[in-house]
Amino acid sequence: MEEKNYKAFLEELLRITVNENASDLHISASHPPIIRIHGKLIALSQKPVITSHDAREIAMEMMSRQQKEKLLNNYEVDFSYNYKDVARFRVNVFFQRGEVSCAMRLVPAKILSLEELNMPTSLYDFCEYSQGFLLITGPTGHGKSTTLAALVNKINQEKFKHIITIEDPIEYVFKEERSLIDQREVYQDALSFPRALKSVFRQDPDVIMVGEMRDPITIATAITAAETGHLVFSTLHTNSASQTIHRIIDSFPPEQQGQIRAQLSSALLGVVSQRIIPGIKGGLVPACEIMIASPAVCNLIRENKIHEIDLVIETSSEQGMISLNKSLFNLVKKREISLKNALSYSRNPAELKRMVG
Numbered sequence: 103m104e105e106k107n108y109k110a111f112l113e114e115l116l117r118i119t120v121n122e123n124a125s126d127l128h129i130s131a132s133h134p135p136i137i138r139i140h141g142k143l144i145a146l147s148q149k150p151v152i153t154s155h156d157a158r159e160i161a162m163e164m165m166s167r168q169q170k171e172k173l174l175n176n177y178e179v180d181f182s183y184n185y186k187d188v189a190r191f192r193v194n195v196f197f198q199r200g201e202v203s204c205a206m207r208l209v210p211a212k213i214l215s216l217e218e219l220n221m222p223t224s225l226y227d228f229c230e231y232s233q234g235f236l237l238i239t240g241p242t243g244h245g246k247s248t249t250l251a252a253l254v255n256k257i258n259q260e261k262f263k264h265i266i267t268i269e270d271p272i273e274y275v276f277k278e279e280r281s282l283i284d285q286r287e288v289y290q291d292a293l294s295f296p297r298a299l300k301s302v303f304r305q306d307p308d309v310i311m312v313g314e315m316r317d318p319i320t321i322a323t324a325i326t327a328a329e330t331g332h333l334v335f336s337t338l339h340t341n342s343a344s345q346t347i348h349r350i351i352d353s354f355p356p357e358q359q360g361q362i363r364a365q366l367s368s369a370l371l372g373v374v375s376q377r378i379i380p381g382i383k384g385g386l387v388p389a390c391e392i393m394i395a396s397p398a399v400c401n402l403i404r405e406n407k408i409h410e411i412d413l414v415i416e417t418s419s420e421q422g423m424i425s426l427n428k429s430l431f432n433l434v435k436k437r438e439i440s441l442k443n444a445l446s447y448s449r450n451p452a453e454l455k456r457m458v459g
């Protein structure tokens with residue numbers, strides 16, 4: 103492959119990724135390019151095997167001078183990359199065994215609604231609050247950012263609010279409709295998540311979207327923002343609502359945990375834990391646990407009885423709560439997903455088997 107063709111080769115791979123409706127593109131030495139479709143990795147075997155030199159040059163084609171410096175200093179770098187106004191990619195370039203690799207996540211240009219995502223439209227209720235803290239959680243690659251974007255865009259379409267997003271990197275680009283939206287990218291528009299969040303109080307926001315709760319300072323500042331009259335949305339890599347509460351509290355030293363429990367119990371609106379599961383008819387189907395911060399849930403958080411939250415979720419369907427197993431059970435019953443896949447994504451397969459009978 104000649105040096106001058108790397109840009110064209112990259113664009114061809116991005117075009118294939120978009121056209122095949124793939125979620126990810128992987129560039130790694132000693133392999134052909136690989137895409138992920140509906141959760142499965144597929145090698146583009148008609149393309150040449152990527153050499154170490156190819157991988158480095160493809161990565162360099164996407165990066166600015168500052169990003170190249172960051173890669174060399176930190177051995178990895180995150181950024182977003184636009185493909186001809188067709189789509190954006192969230193890119194992570196990293197070293198493995200001394201060679202450069204790229205992992206590229208497709209971020210569609212269009213922000214889908216909850217209806218289009220087949221997510222429960224009851225989540226729109228969280229958009230009606232003027233203040234509070236909502237967390238969208240789940241494993242990596244299970245659509246947390248997409249759900250978050252749908253909620254923020256709902257506010258953008260219907261309310262005259264000042265929305266500030268703090269992301270690393272910016273994923274979905276919002277087109278202002280009724281709201282004023284400022285999107286800040288960490289390391290480009292702000293030095294860090296904590297610094298950006300601390301300064302947000304001087305920027306007169308109504309709604310704050312934080313891409314990810316990465317450290318105790320970010321978590322504490324986000325909770326304070328929710329307590330002081332702001333609607334705060336964010337994500338966390340956890341597997342359930344109760345695990346999310348544990349993770350937040352346990353990220354602080356013991357002497358601070360009582361205060362954080364008190365703050366969280368007053369500021370929390372809810373936790374949504376989601377999965378996307380291969381469907382029987384193809385494609386991916388979402389399943390989600392929804393915990394709403396009811397008086398009972400908030401009381402358990404204050405009293406440090408977080409292990410009892412799961413039971414409250416299971417017995418509070420009239421308040422709009424649903425357990426992950428109940429969500430999986432409903433999808434199996436509607437023949438949208440197989441029992442085998444439901445069991446593999448369940449945190450309590452034995453209980454799900456009993457529910458199915």
